[in-house]
Amino acid sequence: MAGTYRYRIGQRDIDASLRARLYTMGDLILGAAGDDADMLGFGVSDLNTGNASWVLSRMAVELRRLPTRGEDMDIYTWVSDYGRLFTTRNMTLADEAGEQIGAAVTLWAMIDLDTRRPLDLSPLSNRATSLVDREPPIERPRKVGSFECTSEQRYAVVYSDIDFNGHVNSMKYLEWMVDTLPAEALASLDALRFDINYLHEATLGETLTICSGTDSACPVVTHHFDIRNAAGTSICRATVTPL
């Protein structure tokens, strides 16, 4: 089973270049994942009755262009596999002309809401019928390693960063990272790939450090990011690369 979810890019979704923000694109991709999981009967509202929830482990997104205000975008999404701890959900993004403007691959774990520990996915009763035999549309999310941190910024987590799971919204990390880039780097990010790894949760009131570095030795300029908590533990790492 697979589903298609339509979103219209609104005034609130665009930046000064009148194109959708990267943050919004990621949020809409994750929204389609949530809507489709609901349709399949294992969305967050279903899981919460069993005191469990989906959490994002890794995500890769490739965008050929950023849509503009008033454009409708269709996000087609399907689950391609289940492991014991992770499931892979894929997305393709099409504009009104049916042209593919982007794609995503996401890896999810299910956690117990009290212990915050991962749960075994094997007992998902409807797992066989919900799988679609179609490969991920782009390379799976890469593991993001360490790098030389050339800039550090502090950030204190506030109310508006917290999502329905009671922790920092997955896309907020990307927003903080992108916000550290200079304007000229942002302007060149019309077509791009990002890989993001979620290692630990962050909650209200925590002070985080956003480390960034740019690797000019790569064939294309690659932006590296690492967000650490007060204990110095990496909680989210990402790379952003122009395509």
Place this chain on the structure above:
Amino acid sequence: MAGTYRYRIGQRDIDASLRARLYTMGDLILGAAGDDADMLGFGVSDLNTGNASWVLSRMAVELRRLPTRGEDMDIYTWVSDYGRLFTTRNMTLADEAGEQIGAAVTLWAMIDLDTRRPLDLSPLSNRATSLVDREPPIERPRKVGSFECTSEQRYAVVYSDIDFNGHVNSMKYLEWMVDTLPAEALASLDALRFDINYLHEATLGETLTICSGTDSACPVVTHHFDIRNAAGTSICRATVTPL
């Protein structure tokens, strides 16, 4: 002429209480204003060809409840009057059952994008036909005065705060204000009124000070906010009151 615009509250729009964020409600109200101005042929894209744009001067919003994920909300909006410098645009918000869950009154000025100075609204050729003879649904936006500032926080404006007008998104000020409130104050804000005054613009890289104070002498607890720029000038003031 008037229009109705439908929005579905998505996963990205809710907080940990699973209700729409105040920020999102404001953003959707302003999105309806933008969409309707476009329909009438004097939206931002029309104005930009003449190097002008709409800017929000004052806004009052009353919400009876905050909608939850998956709910459709209809925003009905109309322009009730034009002055030489300001025009009044009104909104009512209805849920799927047709129940009114909120209302808003907004005052707008038109600025020249180079000088950032207000323009005379008199030459708007279609002004007569676009007016609707219907009073604002709630009390017009109040002038927010000075108050005793009991808490101050610094904030540096980043890329994701900037909207299509090239300045800070009007609702970002509200977000920063609400983010300073303690959790128990936020929990009591299911039904509320806010009045917000926009006095000056803020742009990328500026460092702002968010002053707040709570007036317990009022019949209901009233939260006061004042955002000042580096020169100490108030750029945005607001009050938030439970209803």
